[in-house]
Amino acid sequence: MAERILKNISSRGLKNAVKGNEYRREASISYGILIGGYILFQILAAAGLIGHNLQGQFVPICVYISLAVSLNLVVGISGELSLGHAGFMAVGAFSGILMSRILGQSMSFEPAIIIISMLFGALIASLAGFVIGIPILGLRGDYLAIVTLAFGEIIRNFMNVLYFGFDGNGRLRFAFNHTIEGVENNDRIITGAIGATGTKTMATFTWGLLLCLFTVFIVLNLKNSKQGRAIMSIRDNRIAGESIGLDVRKYKLMAFVVSAALAGMAGCLFGLNYSTLVPVKFNFNTSVLILVFVVLGGVGNIWGGIIAAALLTVLPETFRQFADYRMLTYAIVLILVMICTYNPAIKARITGIWAKINPVKKKSGSSGKGKGKKSRKGAA
């Protein structure tokens, strides 16, 4: 029977049907890109081939990579559209900065401060994800997207009225919507719309790499575990998932919370990269930017997201003189990606080109279908 099935499959030309060791391949490609990119950038920077501006983007690139990977958990693996990822990033950033300042009073060992701050940021962001997730995960599709969008904006506006600072005795004080009594200017941590000021910038490229590696490690491991399988099966078929006893809300919430925690962690490193951080940085545009990384890299495709995040941060920096056209270019690129991945004629052309480049694949009979399939999967 198995032979017949195999024969049937090959006669239908479904060469890409075999998934095999996809997880292992995905993991090695992802880690390879991250470590390779890190080494490449370090060498280029040491050789003086990278401008000062771009060097300043190293940490943000890593942060965006890890945000793209964590958003992929919700968009790609759980199959829900979330437009509030910057909100969780903001929660992580400000709570992380707060923690780093508190620890900074008594500690001077930076790695410990960074790690504890990031974990704290992740914790607070995951709590936010949990609180938000419970009521909204009964929603589906567009409705969920709208609510997450609103949540992102609420977080940003909440940050606008949040005041934190140390008073004369070094005690932490906080207030809403007015300056805190007894807090000197240079003892302020978070000052409403002005944001976090006086943060000691501790983030380095190496920390960025570690963050990326950790995020990819968690997401890929989760994907290849019983929880990940449950999340993906609910995405593929909710009713069938229920029929085999999977609690739909629990697993959707799980994906949402883990994603929020990872975003909080990335946000924390982002916060520790700037001495001043304004809440307006975490607006809707940032959420969309992260979503653009995910879509451009291929929904559900981890390493695609890594490349997209890196490219879309490096390119605007390199072509700064054309900054006015950036949003225009994004729109055109996204439209082109969607047209190209769904248009059979263009797909066939790409397939043809791919087959020329890759004659070995053609020989083995797969006729270069891989490219078309991959890109289709990407936009699905």
Added chain:
Amino acid sequence: MADKKDMRDERHDIDISDSGHAYENRQEIYYNDNVGGRAVFVDSKEQYDPDEPYNDQVFIPEKDRDKAPILQVKNLGIDFGGLTAVDNFNLTLGRTEIGGLIGPNGAGKTTIFNMLTKVYEPTRGEIFFDGKSTKGMTTVDINKAGMARTFQNIRLFDKLTVEENIKVALHHTTNYGLIDGMLHTPKYRHEEFRIRKEAMKYLKIFGMTKTADYRAGSLPYGAQRRLEIMRALATKPKLLLLDEPAAGMNPSETSELMETIREIRDRFQIAVFLIEHDMSLVMGICEGIVVLNYGRVIAKGWPEEIQSNPKVIEAYLGKSRGKMEEEEEKEKADIEKALRKGRLESAASGKPDRKEGE
């Protein structure tokens, strides 16, 4: 009233609000079909007192009579808006019985499955699964209690591999937490190794171990159906509900499937309840059969009895067996007339009138 009916006959339309008349007509026809008191069972309000405990122990196979039945359904019914989709449905299924549910398209068979698995909440009646009422349970609870099903339109996890589809079904027997899953601890590795072996064991039932790494969505139709059965089985059910398991299979595949269903029952000692249009399968493996039409049970019995009842055959299987005697011809003509009157045929299946051709 009669004039009105005739007028509608001419138009040949399907009036849902009028379906009550169809019930009445049908009951007129089948009411006197009590062959030997039990062979063909006429389900009508006169025969039941909803207050009295319903007992049709006689319809479960002898081997299961000393055990408590796995499933007891009492006076089950559901309304969608003003339309009664299923009414007064009663069933007792033995512990290791293979039961069949047949009837024309739109008779309400899948609706009954959906009520059993709580996709729909029944409007009336009660379901006792393994002796416990399933009132207030959700689909998830039902599965955990030990009822697993397949779907008429295949519902696999298309983007997961065949093996993963089984592993998902083994979810509740996989013992590790989220932290183990995220960090791939030794506990994770140990458990994954164990369930991989177990998944292979299930795949072996249908000889599909070679396709373990294929995406489920890329399998041919018949293989997808088999995978769905295995996935249901992997949740370790006490009762397996199969919704048209042989749909889209060729005769040799169907007979293979028949053997496998019987094997599954013997090996796991579970009950199977299946909906199927392929009569060779139903008559081949089912120990008890319920015939449904317009949401009501019109006949119950052993396969031979259902098979040998000319009216059931005529109305629901569309098969004619040998030459009818003149008397029967006449009776048949009467039935047809009555059927047309009730617009049973047109409403039931939308198929062309099969009787004329055969």
